[in-house]
Amino acid sequence: MTDTAPRPTLEAVAARAGVSRATVSRVVNGGDGVREPLVERVRRAVEELGYVPNQAARSLVTRRHDAVAVVVAEPETRVFADPFFALQLRGISKELTAHDNQLVLLLTEGRDDHARVGRYLAGGHVDGALVFSLHLDDPLPGLIQRAGVPTVFGGRPGWSDGTTGVVYVDSDNRGGARDAVRYLVGLGRTRVAHITGPLDQTSAADRLEGYRDVVGGTGPDLVVPGDFTPGGGERAMRELLDRCPDLDAVFAANDLTASGALRVLREHGRRVPEDVAVIGFDDMLPVAEQTDPPLTTVRQDIEEMGRLMARLLLRGPDDGGLRDGGGGEGTRVTGEGGTQVAGEAGARLAGATAPAGVVLPTTLVRRASA
Numbered sequence: 520m521t522d523t524a525p526r527p528t529l530e531a532v533a534a535r536a537g538v539s540r541a542t543v544s545r546v547v548n549g550g551d552g553v554r555e556p557l558v559e560r561v562r563r564a565v566e567e568l569g570y571v572p573n574q575a576a577r578s579l580v581t582r583r584h585d586a587v588a589v590v591v592a593e594p595e596t597r598v599f600a601d602p603f604f605a606l607q608l609r610g611i612s613k614e615l616t617a618h619d620n621q622l623v624l625l626l627t628e629g630r631d632d633h634a635r636v637g638r639y640l641a642g643g644h645v646d647g648a649l650v651f652s653l654h655l656d657d658p659l660p661g662l663i664q665r666a667g668v669p670t671v672f673g674g675r676p677g678w679s680d681g682t683t684g685v686v687y688v689d690s691d692n693r694g695g696a697r698d699a700v701r702y703l704v705g706l707g708r709t710r711v712a713h714i715t716g717p718l719d720q721t722s723a724a725d726r727l728e729g730y731r732d733v734v735g736g737t738g739p740d741l742v743v744p745g746d747f748t749p750g751g752g753e754r755a756m757r758e759l760l761d762r763c764p765d766l767d768a769v770f771a772a773n774d775l776t777a778s779g780a781l782r783v784l785r786e787h788g789r790r791v792p793e794d795v796a797v798i799g800f801d802d803m804l805p806v807a808e809q810t811d812p813p814l815t816t817v818r819q820d821i822e823e824m825g826r827l828m829a830r831l832l833l834r835g836p837d838d839g840g841l842r843d844g845g846g847g848e849g850t851r852v853t854g855e856g857g858t859q860v861a862g863e864a865g866a867r868l869a870g871a872t873a874p875a876g877v878v879l880p881t882t883l884v885r886r887a888s889a
Contacts, residue, residue: 591651641668
């Protein structure tokens with residue numbers, strides 16, 4: 520066992536800088552009222568001594584923890600198997616790191632976990648929360664509102680528990696689905712099927728509506744439920760082939776679902792795209808570029824969604840952010856479907872007031888499957 524050097528103290532920094540302890544405390548904790556020459560002396564002393572502020576003591580002064588909870592309303596087996604979550608967490612992590620904030624990851628398996636997350640957020644351990652992959656019956660929105668924690672949600676809100684002032688970031692799921700199905704129809708496909716995601720999530724419900732916008736009154740035999748997983752795509756594709764063996768196109772609710780559908784089509788001797796054209800949603804490159812054939816899909820910028828969620832949460836009160844306001848009563852920019860699609864992500868954040876909803880555009884990416 521080796522001895523460790525004593526941790527530099529606030530008093531040691533004050534002695535090195537030739538100032539009072541109170542002056543060092545104000546500089547370290549971001550306080551005002553210290554002349555610039557003294558600020559520079561303190562910063563130089565901090566660097567020379569390798570002083571690291573005590574976070575607990577600093578929180579008492581600043582009432583900030585420099586930590587943000589990221590709440591994913593899914594079990595860990597789903598979170599760590601689906602590249603969607605890795606991309607969104609990467610975007611969040613990059614933005615939090617750039618602002619010297621820590622990410623605290625909280626996952627929910629069931630009702631006991633919901634209560635645990637609610638207690639943690641209400642306990643004042645973090646400055647805010649980023650929450651995504653919610654289901655319609657999820658109690659988390661109500662728990663978070665009661666905890667009084669500034670929050671940004673990933674995905675259009677779909678719950679009806681009285682929660683108000685919701686700030687969220689989403690993609691144009693309905694418009695992207697319309698683009699995909701219109702493309703398939705433009706190829707001359709007349710029996711276009713859809714494998715949905717879990718319809719208790721607004722992203723899946725919106726993609727189903729986008730499909731219906733184009734195909735109109737297509738019979739229910741061409742719509743089969745899925746769950747955003749490859750296994751769900753396989754099960755749904757087998758059911759579709761049993762119901763409608765003459766189908767000639769499939770719009771899958773996400774890339775993982777499409778990958779499962781492609782495997783089943785290959786097992787049944789269906790050529791893609793000659794016999795059946797397939798389009799996914801997400802454009803997750805580890806999936807879309809490695810399917811056989813490479814997947815035509817609707818691209819949403821998943822990493823950018825995470826980054827914007829974090830940016831909206833971290834913006835200071837002078838920028839209309841959520842850090843001190845908490846209520847999230849921003850300016851709602853309305854358009855088709857209730858919220859206008861952002862043509863440019865940065866432009867959506869340029870004003871002084873944070874919008875209630877930021878909806879990013881989607882793009883159809885053409886590859887070999889359609």
